[in-house]
Every structure is written in C-alpha cells, then in structure tokens.
Amino acid sequence: MAAHDANLSLGRRMKAPAATRTRHLRKWGLPVETLVLGLTLALWIVMALTTSTFLTANNLVNILRQVSIDSIIAFGVLFPILIRGIDLSVGSVVALSGVVCATLLTAGLPIPLAIGVTLLLGVAIGSLNAFAVYRLGIPAFIITLAGLQAFRGGAFLVSDGTSVFGLPKALSTFARAEWLGIPSLFWSMLVIGLVLHFILSRTRTGRYMVAMGSNHESARRAGINIKRIVFFAYIISSVTACIAGMLLMARMSIGSPTAGVAYELNAIAAAVVGGASLFGGRGSVLGTFIGALLFATIANAANLLGIDSFWQMVATGVLIAAVVYVDNLHKRRQSGVK
C-alpha cells in the first residue's frame, strides 16, 4: 500500500518525462525486440568478419530457409500465448500434417486437394484444443501436451512408422525456388506473417486477444465473445503448424513422422525472446520473427564454427533466461517499482 502511494506521487511529479519516454519507446519499438535485434546483428557482424563462409549468398539463403519454417510455427504459437494459453502440440502437428499430406499425394490426390484436406485437419486439431480448453476446462498446457504425444503417434500410424516417399516433383521445385534471390519459403513466411500481423494490430479479433490475455475479466465484461477468440487462437496455431509441416515436407521431399521434434519449444522460445509474455497480453509477429532469426543465426554460426551442438543448446537456454530477465527488469523500472 505504501509502495503504491509512493508510486502515485512519483508518477505525478514525473508526469512529463514519463510521457516523453513512452513516446520515445513507441518510436523505437519495444526495448526487448530492439535488444534481440541488436544481438542478432552483432552476431552477423562478428560472423561476417571472422569467417569466410558466413557472408556467402548460399549460407544466407540457408538461414532464410531455416528461419522461414521456424517463424511460421512461432507466429502460430504466439496466438495461444497472447490469450494466456499455450500450444505444445505444434511440433507433432508439423509431423502429422507432413505425413498426411504426403500420403494423400502418393495416393494420387491432386496437390491443391491434398493441401486443402491437410489445412482442414489443422482446423480440426485447433478446434479440438480450443474445445478442451474452453468447454472442458482442461488447462491448455495439459491438453496440448497430450496432443504432443497423440499427434506424434498419429503421424507414425499414418505412415506405418516410416517416411512417405514419392512426392510430386512440383513440390520440391517450389521449395527450392527463389524469386528476386529470396527463397520461396521466405516469401511464404512473409505473407503469413503480414496477414497475422494485420489481424493482430488492426482488427477487433486481434485486439480482443490482447484484451483477453491482459485481463480476462475486463474482456468478458466488455461483452467480448471469449469462445470465438479461444477457437480463433488455437485454430491459427494448428493451421500455421500444418502449413509449416507441408513446407518442410516439400523441402525434404518426404513426409517424415519424426519431423518437427521439439519445434514447439523453439517456437515458444522465439515468441518469448521476441517480447511475448507467457502471462498473456503481450507479443508481436515482428518480435517473434526477430526471435526466430536470432536462434537460426546461432544454429548456423555454431554449425559453421564447428561448435558442438550440445553447447548450442546450452547457449540457447541461457539466452532465453537472460533476455526474459532483462525484459522484466526494464518493465519493473518503467512501472516505477524498485
């Protein structure tokens, strides 16, 4: 209480500077995103100066390809996170959608139809998660953890435990294609990212997700259709995972039941490092992309430098903890709590 009161008087005295500061921050974007972007750029500069292999067209295109699929999954996962939920099933959905689409294609279904059916599968999985969370009251963490197991199992069942070969040539041609020197996968990511960014920042649905994650009760009292928002968030998450699964399938030319293991954790890490809060209400598509770019850069750098991939995992973990800590520190300072 005393701290609260002190806060008030502090706020009044510092009113003008506080206002300028917010304007300043808005102009330069969220601090944590700027920090992560700075880290990424620093890593790029160091790598460009110390190795001859990093700054080659081939390697950069490789990073872009890698970051594309990671980002698409992370964009999707951002939506449940925004409403204070989570989706741990996306890695398994990547595998399931890959083998389902591949199986349909090898059975002779035309490409658009196979893609359509796989997307519908995504809608169904998302609806199932949302139903469990909204109607049955199962915590998102638990139901999507169950999904992580079940959909992986489903992927093995559909593919009979092996990879599905013999995909149409057009798919791998697409996955390798470049327009204006930029890989088609990256273009796909851009389109999906822009659409999701648009939804989040410009539409009522996007605003209601932030409102709901920020204060569930205020959203309910404002007359927001909570059910619709919950379904929307989980369907977005599953459908983007399906899109990523099909892109990965196209890139590898196989539908593999072991694809996408632990991708859900990378996706969540990218969103969180990019400024999303696991307590809901905070996060952006751009920040998530920057987060994914940092992780893709670290993986690529470690690869080029021949650093043990175990160290890479340790570094990633430390980084997540550090970034979230710095972000919290900043937020606490901003709100005046010492």
Place this chain on the structure above:
Amino acid sequence: MSLLEVRELKKRFGAVEVLCGVDLALEAGEVLAVVGDNGAGKSTLIKHISGVYRRDSGDIALSGEAVSFDSPKEARRAGIETVYQDLALADELSVGANIFLGREPIRRWLGLLPVIDRGRIQQETQRLIDSIESHIPDGATTVAGLSGGQRQAVAIARALYWDAKVVILDEPTAALAVMERENVIKLSRMLAAKGVGVIYIGHNLVEILEVADRIAVMYRGRIVHVTRSEETTQEELIKYMTGYSERQENAA
C-alpha cells in the same frame, strides 16, 4: 417517475437470503450512495442492476419500463454502466483501446477489410480526457503505466463517453491515495451534472457525505434508511449500518 426503480427485489443463495425485498429509486442527475457493512448486500444489489445476477423476484424499471437483463452486456446496451472495484481494464491496451473495448469504431481498409478506426479512437479519447481534466498524459499510453486514480478516471471516462443513463461506481476510491479520492469525487459530480444517475457504493462515510445527494443504508439485505446527505450525520448512518436503531425500535 424515477430514472431507475427497484421494487421488492429478492435473492437467495442456497439457504442464505441475501436480498430480502429491496426498494430503491434513483433520479437522473443525482449521486445516490449505498452504504452498509460487509455482507449487507450492496454488491449483490448492484450486480442485479448491472445484469450479473438474475433476481428471484421483484421488479427493476429503467425510465419507467420494466427491464430484465440476462447479461452485463444487455444492461450496458440499455444504458447502465458499471465501474467495478477492480476497474477491469486491460493493462496491455492503451487508454483509448480500453474506453472503446468491445465497441470499436470500424472502417473499411482499402474499402474492403473491416479494421479498427484507430484515428477516430485516438481523437475521441483525447477530447474525452481533456474534458475530464484527469491528468492522463496521453490517450495512447498503455493502462499498465497509470496510477490508481488515473485508471479510475479511465473507467469513469468510459461510462461518460457511452452516454450512460445510470453509472454504478463500486467502491471507486478503495485503493486510492487521498489526493486522488478528490478527483474521483469530482468526476462523480461531473457525471451527475450531465444528468446521469450515479449509484455510489462506499465505506468511507466522510467521503460519502461529501459526494452524495442522498444516502441509502443497507442492513442485512434490506434498505433500512434513506436520507438527504445534508440532513444526516456519520453517527446516524453508523446506527443504521450496525442495526442499532432497528434493535432500539424493536425494544420500544
């Protein structure tokens, strides 16, 4: 005809009768304070008016017409706004986004896609916060950075903007510093001056006597006393709140 009339309102939760026949009339342009000890039924009463609870029996009439709300949303549409004790603002959204939450003006992007008209929200919000002189720096600030009093002002501004007929303020100063209390009292009077009927729930009798035109005292699920604030004292109010005067009457 009163703006809002409550007649013989009854509500029972299991074995407990929380409201045992409440009668209340609210006029346009007045601040009516409802006071009472914890558990007297104040919150339950206002939750019936704001559409959160459904009554067992009794009538509620708004501008002479009988109403029965199934949800807070319906009550809101009829012109009854509630500013809750916990304020119910979304921290991560801006002041403007909170004021317009659930009722965003929409424009067509490229003549096609429905998007939130952010320009209009920004404009209207600025005009609104200028008009209530509440020291909110900027309509685009997120609510997370505001003080308790500023948040209260945002919540009241929301009611003001949407042309509410009735505004219910549930313990609006409960978490505020002394200086900010004055501001809330000023805002409540401003609402009344605009012809809004204000129901003011509170604990602090000094404050109640300052803000209210009339005061209704609740005791054990009934309104036991209604008075003009200039015709009463703290001591008298406390007698009714604690049931002391009722016991006196019974004894007599």
